[in-house]
Amino acid sequence: MLTREVIMKKKTSKQQVLKIMLHIFLILLVINILLPMIWLLMNSLKTNNELFKDSLALPSKWLFSNYAQAWGTGLFAYFKNSLIVSSISLMFIIIISASLAYGLTRFQVVGSNVIFFIVLGGMALSEQVALVPLYKMLQTLNLYNTYLAVILPYIAFRVPFTVFLMRAYFLSIPKELEEAAYIDGYNSFQIFYKIIVPISKPIFASCAIINLKFVWNEFLFANVFLESKAIMTIPIGLMTFSGDMRSNYTVMLAGIVIASIPMILIFLLMQKQFVRGLTTGSVKG
């Protein structure tokens, strides 16, 4: 009896040590992740002189005016542009993908296998390969340096992946549901809007959120296809802003913080949809 207790005790204390070591390791990683961000926050509240004197010291007075200045001298405009571009792109990505995925899962059309292959193939094609011809094309179409210059490619490049996610979900919806509606006299469009769309809200939310992450942060197309400051989105606007603020580092740092906050907030609020979208698709970027 006594020996068994000793063994148990030994085992639990060994577990206890392991547990503490594990937490120490994981907390060290947390520090490693958070340190650059905390350092950024701290220095974004300083004067330039303070930053140059010692970037590790706390600010003597918290200078929230850096944030006001960053917002006022450009970031607000970039933010607005990002809102316009992201919301329009997102809306069309979801609508077009949903109907394409529905068309592919519910009807046997001539060449539907070929169409599906074309859509899936679109996922493997990278933005860089299309960059030069798209640039020429947008110039020819007189769309270069307009919102549409990024909105159209964003939609086209995100539809394949979104169809891929939605298709899997639509296939899991029992056909009986639609057959019942068909008997009730619904036509195909009514079935789509009144039955499929409402029960697909979870996948729509996941798709919306991971596409938002893409369009909000997209840099390559925006950098090449948007030229004037007046229509730049946040990621390129931030580059321009940092150029404008070359001698005003702490305002620039405040700008980086402002640009980063929306996605972090949305993630914290909609974690479930975010994680589901990321893991069902497992595509980076």
Next chain:
Amino acid sequence: MLKRKKIVPYYYILPGLLMILFFVYVPVISNFVYSFFRLSSYSSGKVFVGFDNYIKLFTSDTFFIMIKNNTLYAVISLIVQVGFGTIIALFIESKLTGRLRNVYRNIYFIPALISLTAVGLLFNFVYSPEVGLLNSALRAMGLQNLTQAWLGNSKTAIFSIIAMSQWQFTGYITLLMVVAIQNVPKDYIEAAAIDGAGPIRKAFSIMIPLVKEQLLVCSIITIIGAFKLFTEVYATTSGGPGNSSQVLGVYLYQNAFLHDKMGLAAATGVLIFVITVTISIIQIVVTKSGKV
């Protein structure tokens, strides 16, 4: 009536299909054609030059630097993001972490949400010689002789960029692996525990075989990402100093829009295409065959 019905599916399919064909396939195919021409962004004229652009690309001094840098980025990312990221995921999902499990997971993931530009600009500061976090920290620890201009030194530039990416994306792979581990049926792990398997044995004999499909997907997206690398380099060093941190994506961009050599840029695009599509096909073949 019947005729109308037959056309209905196309109402659903056509908008998306046309978008993809017109704005993805047409440009990608045009890029192949462009790669055989000399063309400029200022005029619409083009001159057929055969394989000249490819010869220029493959014989340029920077070609080997780029291949080396992209490959280096892929290999280090595989080791750190996929390898180390999976180990972190196993740690997080072990019984010992308790309620803090989701807190760890979420904090590790946060950098992946920040735009590449913002991270690039932040790390320009972190690596800056005088005020930077890295040098300041080294000085504070009494390691003055290790301090340097991390992005301004041709020996350290590419490694500094790679390190920045590991900081940003390791938590992303960790999150993907955490979810895969959570989907492993609990009975398997309990059965292993009853059979007396220790934590390491459990990880290697039970967990890793059961999540190998996700592990493969993570490896593939990491490798493809490495060959599409652009913003991280563009926002920090633009390929410099010299060409020491040059990668295919930045080279493509610079030739197209700074040096006005759009044909050479298109040839670089074809190379990126061949590499990324080959890797994608490997993924499809391997996962479809089910033997991972």
